[in-house]
Structure formats: C-alpha cells, structure tokens
Amino acid sequence: MIERLAFLWPEIALFITTCVVMVVGLSRSTGVRRLSALITAVGLAAALVLAVATTPKAGQFAPADGQTLFPDLPVFAKTLFAAVGLLLLPLLVGTVDRDDEREIAAGRRAFDPLRSNRAEFYAFYLFSLTGLMLCASASDLVWLFLALELTSLPTYVMVAISSRRHRAQEAAVKYFFLGALGAACFLMGFAFIYGGTGTTRLNVIADVFAASGINPIALAGLVLAVVGLAFKIAAVPMHFYTPDVYQGASPSVAGMLAFVPKAAGFVSLILVLGTVGWTHGPGGESGHSLPESLRVILWVMAALTMTVGNVLALLQSSVRRVLAYSSVAHSGYMLVALVAGPGDGSAASNGLAAVLFYLLAYGVMNLGAFAVLASLVRRNPKDGSADEIDSFDDLRGLCATRPFHGWTLVVCALSLLGFPPLLGFFAKVPLFTSGIAAGEYTLVVILGLNSAIAAFYYLRLVQMPLLEKPDPTTPVPEPVGVPSRTAAGLLSAAGAVVLIAVAGSLFDQAHRASRDPRTVAPARDAAGEPPAAPPIAARPE
C-alpha cells in the first residue's frame, strides 16, 4: 500500500497546502489572511512541478499497482489540472469576504472567524482539485467514487458561499441535490459492476470483461455509471442544473464549475469505459468500438447534448446562461470523441487524446469569458449599488470602454466557437478526425452543424463588445476591484492565441497519455516517436 504514495505526491502537496490555508485564512491579522491566495498558488505550483516530476509513467510500475488501463494518463491529467487550477486561481481571488474585509479595514467591526469564509473557500478549492487529481490516478472503483465526491462536495459549498445573494443558496441546494442524485447513480453503477465482475480493480474488471464478456449486471452498472457521470459533465439528460447554478453562483465560481467537474467526469468516463475498452463489440476487430448498447447510449447522449446545449443557448438573454448552455454543448462535442475511442494508434484517430486536449483548450479559453463577467460590475447610478454584468447589453462597446476585457471576450468567444486559427479550432479538428476515423460520420455532421449553430450566439459575444457603440445613457461597467481577474482573462485570451504554436506537442502529449496499451499498434504512430508501450503494460491473457 505504501508504494502507492508514489502516485500521489501532487495530491499530498495540495492537501498540505489545504491544511495550511485553513489555518492561515482564519488568522486575526489581515496581512496574514491575505496570504491565503498566495499560499494556494504556491501549493498549486508545487503540485504542478511534482506532477511532472514524480508521477510514474508507463514502465515505471508493475501491473500489480493497478495502473495499467492508461498508464500515462495521470501525469498528463495532473499536470493539466494543476496548470488550469493555477489559471483559475486569479479568477477566484476576491470571491468571498470582500465586503467584510472592507468593513474590518474601516474599523467598523472586528474580525469574526465565524463570519469569515476565506479559509474555507481556498481550502475547498484545493480539496476539489485534489479530488480531481485523484480521479486521474484512480485504479479502483472505490477510489474513483471517493475522488469524484471529493471533487464535487467542496464545489457545492463554494457555490453557496460565493455570493451573498439568495440565488447562490438556491443554486447550491439545486446543485447539491442533483449532484447527490448523480452520485447515487454512479455509485449504484459501480456496485453493479462489482456485482457483475467480483472486483473493484479497474484493470481486473477489464480482464474479466475480456475473458468472459460483459454480463447484463455489469452492463447495467456501466450504463448507470455513464448516466451518473453525465451529471458531472453536464450532459443531457443530467444537464438541467447548469444554467441555474452558473447564474446563481458568482461568475468566478461558475468559471471554475465549467472546468473542474467536467474534467473529473471525462477522466472518470475514460477510466470506466476503458474497462470495456473500445476493443469489443461489432467494430472490435478494427480496434475502436464500445459495446453496441453503450455506444448507442453515448451516441444519443452526444447528439442530444450538443443540440440541446446549442439550441437553448440561442434563446438566452443572460450571458452566463449562454455560457452555461454552451458548456453543455462543449461536453457534447467531447462525447463525440469519446464515442470514437482511442482509434487505431495514430494520434489523429485518438478520440481520447482529443477529449483530453479539448479539456485543456476549453479550460483555457472558457476561463476568459467568465473572467470578463467576473471582473466587471455595473453601478446603479441611483443608489450606488453594484450589479454583476450579465446581459448582452452590458457588453456593448466593451472593446472601446474597457479594451482589456472587451478583447479578452472577443478572442475567447471566437476560440470557443472553434474559429481558426485560435486554440478552439485546433481542439475541434481532432474531434472531427477521430470521429471520422471511427466511422461516426453522422455524429460528425451533427457536430459540424452544431458548431454552426453555436456561431449565432458566440458571434453576439463578439459583436456586442467589438462592433456596437457604447450606450451613452448607461454608465460604463466598472472593474470590480480585483485586478487579478482581469489578468486571468488576459492570460486566458493569450493562451488561446499563443498555445496554437505548441498545439502540436501538447496534442502529442495528450495522445501519449491516452493510449490504451492494449489497443496500440505502435508502428501506426503518426507522431513518429518510438513505440512507447512496453510489454509490462500488456494485459495478461
């Protein structure tokens, strides 16, 4: 057991940071309290370094360790989560306690640890990321379940404390109950899989499936697990909470919600579906097909998720609801590649690499859109109260009045649309290539049409700030007073532009991370690197 710790240095680093932040955030000294964000950042940076440096890769551990399904997945996923987590942090800064701290600084009241949320906020954020990383290194269904819960539970609280408004509480309750439903679903599914195979170890489950086929109980378990995990990725039919929660939570937390649970869901889906491996079923001989029933479920889910997300996004007037529905749609895009599976071993046919790369791209570019919403308020001229900006009209002429925010939004919206040559385009191309390589032509056409539908509302997000004139009768949106959020937005927009230069090597990493050693034909590797899957990872027959 103790050697398992070798997997977990990044998580351990995050956990230690969590403990420190919990204490520091409650300090009586304002200066020390202020350090909590910085400490969180240091912890995340340490986790990033540790993820790259210490996570075992294929060939560094024996099959008995349980990490044989996707031996290179943890290192890529953890690095990705730590990096995006670092990017999300400046967005999250200042979400809680800003008014309280102002009052304390003005001497109107003394510091009251019971009223302060700062410690919990950062600690829960770190807990959530810890859970996310644990998902990636899961080798066991119980582990996976605990990791998923560790990812989700803190987010419920974060939604609730993210804003003083009642809507936030409502959103948190809604999110919690539906999340519990989803968790019940996949827990039940995991139990059925255990019932059907007699083990909770993922690689053993895969062996059982390979040896004796998928019995009905296990299949029911897989279906339940997929449906439960659909909640995490906000896929139809578990998507209903998304707009309300995204709108109810503060935009900074909504920006986090768009990435963290989605990433946990997709990584878990890859692991769970990895046990049935895309190697069985009618397309089995070509090496890329799920069992037909699962494939049909995922297929329908992908098509519906894309279409429902995009069509409903068209009808929204609130930008946050648009982004929420578009987040649903993006999950649908990624499901297309998930249906496609790991392909024939070449990078471009590898749908799992496409999912991982899309997660990276989505994490980077989506953050910018939420950062813009989170960093501006519209001040009511009558009573001086500040409202978060949320309507399209609030964005009018933003490129002229607030150039940093305006251009961030323009670049991020175009990238989310998948407009070449931005990052979103390069993320979308592998979805196309893998889908077509797997023979899912209809799904790819639906994906294409949905990208076109998405153009309607993303174009409004471009048009409003860039082309409309600012409305002279309403006051210009003001910065919210947390400069780091603007910086987060700029970083995200810059990422959407700059990362295209290294898109090739990033995608290559994603490809390496998601190769299922059982299905790889190393000679077919387009990237040209030497065959990387040593025989130790091969499944014992």
Place this chain on the structure above:
Amino acid sequence: MEGSFGILSAMIFTPLVFAGLVALRPTREAKYVALAGTLLAAALGLVAATQFNWTNGDTHQLASSAPWIPALGVSLSFAADSVSFSLILLTLLLGPICVACSFTAISGRERTYYAWLLVLQAAMTGVFAARDLVVFYICFEFTLIPMFILISLYGSTNRKKAAIKFFLYTFTGSIIALAGLVYVAWTHASASGAWTFDVDTLERAARATLSRSEQAWVLLALMLGFAVKVPLFPFHTWLPLAHTEAPTAGSVVLAGVLLKLGTYGIYRFVLPMCPLAVVDYAPLIATVSIIGILYGGLICWVQRDVKKLVAYSSVAHLGFCILGMFALNSAGLRGSILYMINHGLSTGALFLLIGMMYERYHTRDMRELGGLAAKMPVWATFMVFFTMASVGLPGLNGFVSEFMCLMGVFQASPNWASGACTITGDATPGATFGGVLGPIYAAVAGVGMIVAAMYLLYMVGRVVWGPLVEPHHHHHDADTPSLPPDLTPREIAILIPLAASCLWLGVYPKPALDALRAPVEQTLRIIHKANGTLPAPVLDVPAEFRDAPPAGREEGTR
C-alpha cells in the same frame, strides 16, 4: 519544390505586419501605411511574377514549408501553380485599389478599417497559396472575420443583418466542407498509417482510394462549403445583402476575390479529389449553375438599386464560371479560371464606380439618377467601358472567358467526342470522353448572356445616358465639399490599372491562356485517368490549342 525562398510567405505576412503598423500608428497615417503595405505586397507579387516559370504552370513553385503540428501532419506550406498565382496577382492588384478607394469614403475608426482590410488581404493570399489543407481552411475561414467587421462597422443601414447572414452562411457551409476534407485525410491515414494534410498527397490518395460513392459524399460535402461562397443558386441569398450593405472596398474584395475562394476551392479540391463523382454530378451542378445564371439575370432586370443589380449579376456570372468548369475540358476549364480573374476585374471596377457615384449622390436608386454622362463624363466613360467588359463585348476580357466557358460546355458531349471533328485521329471513338454536358446546356446558358446584356445595358442606359436626373435633395457642394463633380485623379488612377488589364485580357489573352494550359491539362489528365477515358479531341479557337500535349508528363509530376 526546392528552394524555400518564401516570397509567397512574404506576400502573406507583409500585409499582416502593416496591419500591426496601422494599429500602432496615429489615425491620420492609417491610410498611407495601409497603402504602403498593399503596394509593397503588390511589388513582391511583381518580383515573384518574374521568377515564376509560367511555361511550367502546373508545377507548384515558390514553395516554402515549415512543420507546424506534426502529430496531425499539419505544416505551414505555401506554393503556387499558375492558377493560384494568377489569382494571387489579382488579389495583390485589388489590394492597393481597395485601400485607395476608401480614402474619402471612410471617416471614423480608420485604423480598425485599414488594419482589417490588410488582414483580409493576407488571408485571401493565404488561401490561394496554401498547400496544406488545414492552412487553407484556416485562411479560408479567417476571411470571414475581417469581412464581418468591415460590413458591420462600415456598411450602410442594414449592415448588421447582412454581416451576420454572411458569416453564418459561409461558416455553416465550410464546417461541412471541413468534415469532407478531414474524411479525405483520414482515408489517406488509414491507408498509409500517417496523417498528413498535404494537398498533393491527399489529392492523390483521394482519387486512388475513394470509391465512387465515397467520392460522391466528399464532393457533396465540399461543394456545400464552396457553393455557399461562390455562391451557387440555392445558397446565394446572403450575397446581394452583403454586397449592398458592404462599404465599397468590401464589395470590391467580396466580388473580386472572396467569391473566387469558392470557385478556386472547387477547382483545386473537388476536381482532383473526386474525379469519378465529378463526372456523375456535372449535369446536376451545371443545371444549378444555369438556374443561377437565368434566375440571377432575371432578378437583376427588376432591380432599382444599382449596387444590388451588380451584386445579383455576380450570381449569374459565377454560374457561367462553374458551368465552364464542369464542362471538364480544356476550353471550359481555362475559360472558367480566366472568368474568375475577369469577373474580379470588371465587377470589382463596377463596384468601385458605383461607390464613387454614391459618394457624390448618396443614392444608388436608378429612379433618382440619370444622364450622369453630362455631369461626370470621365466616370461615364469608365462605367460604359466596364459594363461592356462585364456584358462580354468582344475585345474586352469578359468575352473571352464567357465564350470559352460556353464553347467548352457546347463541346462537352459524347456526341461531339465521337463525331466527325477528330483532329488527332488516334482516339478510339468509344473510349473518348467528351463530357456529360453538351449543346443543350450551352444553348440555355447562352440565353443568360442575352439577359445579362439586357439588364446591364438597361442600367447604363438609365444611369449614364438620357436626360440628367439628380436626387431631389442633392446639394452637391454642401454634402461633399472635398469631391469635385467628376472623378479625381486618385479615382482615375485607381481605375486605370483595372481598365488596362481588362483591355489586355480582352485583346491578347494568349499569354494568360497559355499559362493556364499546363495546370488545366494536368487536372484533365487526372479526371481522364480516373475515368479510364481519353481526352476528347476538341476544336478550339486559339490555334495554339492544337499543339501536341507535352509528352511524357505523368500525373502528379511536380
């Protein structure tokens, strides 16, 4: 393909650099910086034209290449054969013209305007020069953003609707085209094990591995993307709106180059990738083109807005262009490519002239205008000249290409191929491939020429000749104090190069036709090889057509 000289890359990146300069320099310098950028790019084009080996026009020259995303087999590679290079030259010629024609028309947000105009030019050059499908697609799509901004910021009253319609139509079409292109890339990857988006490789792979029905699907996907851009008949509805609402330079670029992206895409990708399906679908596409020709022409006839009239005439004209292309013989294809250039010159010039008139009168309504020859003789001269070029008056450029297109279609029938017109004599009648169109298509399309003459001459007769009619509220001096009644030297200088090109291509088109022969014959060899047919012996106007084809050229020779 040796020698990464990179002059093509220089032509693409020069406007980008100058776009950056425009954004950085003060507003009053914007137009001059933009003019300098486009002139520099044009100068590079002239230099490249001297280096270009026009006799080996089927070879892709001036190549440069750099790997970009090796995992997907994407590389930044540029090269041009004589077809793409001619279109690049057209783009580079229109570049300074578009900048110069906006000097007085655009006031306010000038830096944005000129910067995006330069970006647009870079993207368009990139489309023609790209030898990698992903690079092609990126450039192809990226033309949308500058155009979207140009229309929605600097257009007339209905500009926002026009811009959004333009964007959504073309974006939707090209996403489907992307799926088709990716499919081709995948078939290559699954056959060879390596992904690449290199155009040459994929073209060869597509025709080698795709079955007839697969080719049909690829053809439909690609045609959907390109037909919206051209635009072919059912997909044309965005065009009149976009043209009417766009600022003058936008209309010129739109008519001059952007529409050619579609026809060029069809020529470059559809013909060599789906040579079997092309033959199957030629009658359908030809029929759609003819509907476009007649329908577009008839709509032109009832237009009262001059600009809208010219916009709809583009629908009709590009119908001829596509029709000629799908004749699938040398006359038709060369006519079609020449048509792309000619339409860019003459329709671009017509939009310029209408813009100049609009700057003076602030209306384009034919009912409010008339007999402008009395007031603006120089303008009227050019107007008549370019209208005649557009109608297809012999001696001007439009005639040559339109005639060749129609002649190609006329000859593109099995009857013609097996008939008595054999020249070389060695063609076995049963095995020759004359094409799948024929005289009936040409005859119906020929009616379109008459319709074109009717509406264009009607417009000229109304606007240029007759008694002078000026808008009621027209107070010339008060409105535009800076503009004299007739054209300024700047405006004349803009029009002269276009007029000269029209005249040159009309009187002596042989160099251009010669330059286009090698790539066109290359394409035809591909189609014939795939279909197992021999090129039909055809009679052709220019005598040089009877020259023996260059011996020993294999398909795919570089």
